[in-house]
Structures are given as structure tokens and as C-alpha cells.
Amino acid sequence: MKTLIVSLKSSSEVMNDFKHALTRARAGKIKKPHYEISFDNRKDFERFIRNISVLSTIITLKPRSIYELAKLSKMDVSNMNKIILFFEELGAVRLKEATLNGRTVKQPIVEYSKIEFDLAA
Numbered sequence: 001m002k003t004l005i006v007s008l009k010s011s012s013e014v015m016n017d018f019k020h021a022l023t024r025a026r027a028g029k030i031k032k033p034h035y036e037i038s039f040d041n042r043k044d045f046e047r048f049i050r051n052i053s054v055l056s057t058i059i060t061l062k063p064r065s066i067y068e069l070a071k072l073s074k075m076d077v078s079n080m081n082k083i084i085l086f087f088e089e090l091g092a093v094r095l096k097e098a099t100l101n102g103r104t105v106k107q108p109i110v111e112y113s114k115i116e117f118d119l120a121a
Contacts, residue, residue, distance in 0.1 A: 002111055004092065005036040007118040008045045014038045035112065037090050048090070051083045055092060058110045064098065065105035084108050 009017070017038070024030050039045035054073065063069040070080035087093035087108075095106040 001113045002033075002035055003114040003116055004112040005034075005116050005118050006045075006048065007036065007038045008042065009038045009040060011040040014040060035091075036118075037092060047086065048092075051087070052115070054080070054083055055087065055110050055115070058093065058108050059113075064100055064107055066108060067105070069108060 021030070021034070037048075039048065054069070057063070057069065057073055061069075061072055063072055066081055066084055067077055069084075070077040073080065084093055084095070084106075088095055092110065092112070094109045094111060096109055098105055098107045
């Protein structure tokens with residue numbers, strides 16, 4: 001069970017967290033993997049929150065393509081593609097190439113079963 005932690009931090013806080021994590025990793029003190037997305041601006045954080053229902057739809061309905069996801073979500077395919085690319089860039093979604101009815105499609109996959117928010121700032 002992978003947990004994704006989403007936080008809103010300043011860029012200096014993100015760099016400090018990275019330095020501490022790297023130090024702990026080099027010393028062998030990290031026991032389990034840690035998956036975190038840290039935003040340093042409110043605009044991207046709010047975009048993530050605004051589209052979090054897309055992640056839920058991927059987890060529950062397991063669409064076989066972005067087109068199918070757009071139809072299930074009753075959204076325009078172009079807008080859905082932009083959202084999926086944003087999530088992929090962040091690491092919240094992985095795109096897997098698959099063949100569907102003789103066509104190569106990109107299947108969105110969410111590898112996290114739980115999303116937590118760390119808003120302590």
C-alpha cells in the first residue's frame with residue numbers, strides 16, 4: 001500500500017527536506033519508501049486539488065485509455081489530456097502504453113492507494 005503525501009512548502013523547505021532525506025538514505029536509515037509531492041506555489045497546489053477527482057476515477061474505474069477516462073468523467077479529451085500530463089509530470093500518474101482494438105493508447109495508472117496532505121507550515 002503506497003501512500004502519497006502532498007504538501008505546500010517553500011522552495012527552501014523542499015531543499016532542506018531533500019538534503020535530510022539524502023543524508024538519511026546514504027546512512028541507510030530509511031526503512032520504507034517515501035512518496036511525496038511538494039508544491040512551492042499555490043497555483044499548482046490548487047490545480048492538483050481541483051483535479052483530484054480524476055485520480056479517484058482512475059483508481060476506482062480503471063479506464064483503459066485517456067479517451068475512456070474523459071468519457072467516464074464527462075470531460076473534453078483535450079482538457080483531460082492536459083490534466084493527465086500535469087499529474088504525470090508530478091509523479092502522481094503513470095502512463096502505460098497498451099493496445100486497444102488495434103490502436104496504441106496510453107492507459108493512466110495511479111499506483112497509490114492513499115493520499116495524505118501535510119499542510120503544517
